[in-house]
Amino acid sequence: MQIYLSRPDITDREIEAVCAVLRSPDLSLGPKLEDFERAFSKYIGRKHAIAVSNGTSGLFMCLSALGIGQGDEVITTPFTFISSATSIMMVGAKPVFVDIDPVSLNIDPAQIESRITERTKAILPVEIFGNPTGLDHVCEMAARHDLAVIEDSCEALGSALNGRKAGTFGTMSVFAFYPNKQITTGEGGMILTDADDLAQLCRSLRNQGRGRGGSWLAHERLGYNFRLSDINCALGIVQLSRLHDIKAKRKRVAKWYQELLADDERLIVPAEPEHCDMSWFVFVVRLTDKFAPELRNQILQQMMNRNIQVSNYFPPVHLIPFIAKPFGYRPGDFPIAESVSQRTIALPFHNHLTEDQIGIVCKNLRELLDNETMSIV
Numbered sequence: 392m393q394i395y396l397s398r399p400d401i402t403d404r405e406i407e408a409v410c411a412v413l414r415s416p417d418l419s420l421g422p423k424l425e426d427f428e429r430a431f432s433k434y435i436g437r438k439h440a441i442a443v444s445n446g447t448s449g450l451f452m453c454l455s456a457l458g459i460g461q462g463d464e465v466i467t468t469p470f471t472f473i474s475s476a477t478s479i480m481m482v483g484a485k486p487v488f489v490d491i492d493p494v495s496l497n498i499d500p501a502q503i504e505s506r507i508t509e510r511t512k513a514i515l516p517v518e519i520f521g522n523p524t525g526l527d528h529v530c531e532m533a534a535r536h537d538l539a540v541i542e543d544s545c546e547a548l549g550s551a552l553n554g555r556k557a558g559t560f561g562t563m564s565v566f567a568f569y570p571n572k573q574i575t576t577g578e579g580g581m582i583l584t585d586a587d588d589l590a591q592l593c594r595s596l597r598n599q600g601r602g603r604g605g606s607w608l609a610h611e612r613l614g615y616n617f618r619l620s621d622i623n624c625a626l627g628i629v630q631l632s633r634l635h636d637i638k639a640k641r642k643r644v645a646k647w648y649q650e651l652l653a654d655d656e657r658l659i660v661p662a663e664p665e666h667c668d669m670s671w672f673v674f675v676v677r678l679t680d681k682f683a684p685e686l687r688n689q690i691l692q693q694m695m696n697r698n699i700q701v702s703n704y705f706p707p708v709h710l711i712p713f714i715a716k717p718f719g720y721r722p723g724d725f726p727i728a729e730s731v732s733q734r735t736i737a738l739p740f741h742n743h744l745t746e747d748q749i750g751i752v753c754k755n756l757r758e759l760l761d762n763e764t765m766s767i768v
Contacts, residue, residue, distance in 0.1 A: 394752060396700035397571035397673075400637055400742040401626075408625040419620045420598075427624035430631055431566075431581050435558045439590035441582040442624060443597050446545040446567025448617040449580040450478035450515070453541045453563040456592045459484050459512045465541075466506055467515040468498040469709040470728040475517050475543050476708045485718060487511070488709050490725040492525060495664065499727075500528035504536075513539040518547035518557050520704075521573075521672040524664045526552060526560045541565070545580070548573045549638045549670030557670075558583050568623075571741075573637055573670055574630035576623040640742040641671040647746050648674050648738065651753040657681070657760050659734075674740040675704050676756075677731065682763070684733035690759050691736065697755050704737040 412423060424442055432440035443449045459465060461483035467475050469488040476486040489506050492499045496519045503514065516529045526542065533540045542561030544550075550557040558564040563586075568579040582593050595601060600614025630637075645661075652660045659677040663669040678687055687703070694701045707729050709720040722729065738752055 393698045394700060394739045394744075394748050395741065396702055396737065396739050398741040398743055399570040399575045400633075400640070401575075402629075402633075404633075405626050405629045408629045409622055412621050412625045415621075417621050419618060421621040423621035423624040423628065424619065427619075427627045427631075428581075430628055432583070434631060434634070435556055435564075435583055437559060437564075437583040438585040439583065439587070441584075441590060441593045441597065442619040442627075443580045443582060443593075444617045444619055445569070445578050446543075446565055446580040447474040447478055448597070448615070449565035449567070449582045450474060450541065450543060451481050452593050452596050452615075452617065453565060453582060453589075454478060454482045454484065454513070455596060456589045457513060457539050457541070457562070459539075462510060463512040464508060464510040465513045465515050466498075466503055466511060468517050468519075468728070469707050469725045470496060470519065470705055470731060471517045471543070471708060472545070472705060473708055473711065474545075475515060476714060479515065480714070484512070485510075486708075486714070488720070488725055488728075490727045491519075491731065493727050493731070495522055495524040496520070496731060497522060497525045498529065500525050500532060503529065503532055507536055507538070511536070511538060513541055513562075515541045515543055516561075517543040517545075518550060520661070520675060521547045521550045521557075521670045522664055522667065523547055523550050523552040523557045523560070524667060526557075527555075530560050539563070546572070546672040547670060549634055549668075551668040553666050554668075562586070563589060568627060568630075571673075573641065573672065574627065574634055576619065576627040576630070579619045579623045579627060637742060638670050641740070642669070644740060644742070644744050644749065645669075645671045645674055647744075647749040648676075648753065651749065652676065652756075655757065655760070671740070673704060673737050675735050675737045677736070678734040680730075680734075682734075684730075686763055687734055687736060689763070690756070693759050694736075694755060699752055699755055700739055702737045703732070704735050705732060707732045 542564035545567035547557035
């Protein structure tokens with residue numbers, strides 16, 4: 392039996408909501424779009440929510456709306472999904488990387504200031520794996536230097552730091568709803584901001600540059616087709632209404648893993664950070680430094696051979712060739728991110744996992760570690 396890495400949590404309520412839209416004449420730019428935006432804005436606690444086609448387009452639109460472009464620099468993390476960096480490149484700016492904190496795995500606030508130049512226009516921090524630790528310090532530093540903060544909350548829906556929800560720290564923030572996220576719309580994303588002008592501009596950018604109240608063929612600026620259909624939004628409305636339950640299920644799965652693996656000194660097992668209410672996105676363990684990095688890839692392959700889906704999370708973004716070459720990044724530039732990247736093992740993580748399945752995953756992982764430990768000795 393295959394144990395899947397991730398699976399969406401879809402119930403009959405979501406199916407019925409989608410079918411209701413399909414029976415209506417409003418498949419796009421209809422009432423479900425506004426309903427989803429309104430519900431999301433209320434949940435996060437920000438004035439404006441703008442639904443978009445995915446998280447990548449959301450980040451791109453935030454950068455565009457803030458006027459960031461050719462010759463500008465945006466500080467971000469090298470340990471992230473590639474979109475955090477490529478969205479910066481898409482507007483013609485340069486991603487300037489800062490190494491990560493070895494515990495939170497988020498961008499290290501203590502190292503940001505040394506990377507700020509006269510060309511720096513914004514900081515794009517990422518709440519890795521749903522962990523918002525350090526976002527308050529990043530925003531304090533940004534305010535001192537009059538820099539915008541684009542908060543990449545694509546992995547953090549439902550998380551909070553000191554009672555403050557992820558998505559409320561930055562000038563703008565972005566969530567994503569790919570099927571492996573806490574909630575899904577199939578494909579989709581959401582921009583959040585309290586600024587009226589930025590929200591209005593993003594609504595225009597997502598809809599081919601059309602102006603507010605203008606006709607369908609009236610275009611005020613260069614825009615894009617980054618709309619989210621009412622079909623997706625109907626799915627999102629139901630998913631968002633179930634977030635409390637979804638989050639609890641994911642916490643339960645994380646707890647099962649922690650109970651079975653926390654005593655294994657060969658692994659670094661994630662725990663809920665202090666002062667955080669963690670909305671778990673993935674469950675990623677790491678091999679300790681006693682093992683050669685090559686062992687991780689062997690374990691990934693052998694787990695897959697045993698019908699247990701696993702993955703690495705994430706390769707270092709700054710070493711991806713089409714990013715490294717034009718900007719001159721090399722191995723060793725960000726040693727913590729590179730070391731972490733070589734040792735990560737993302738274990739199966741979704742709401743449908745049973746305690747018995749978690750036991751199977753952990754048993755197989757321990758067996759492989761035992762075998763490799765013996766071979767090293």
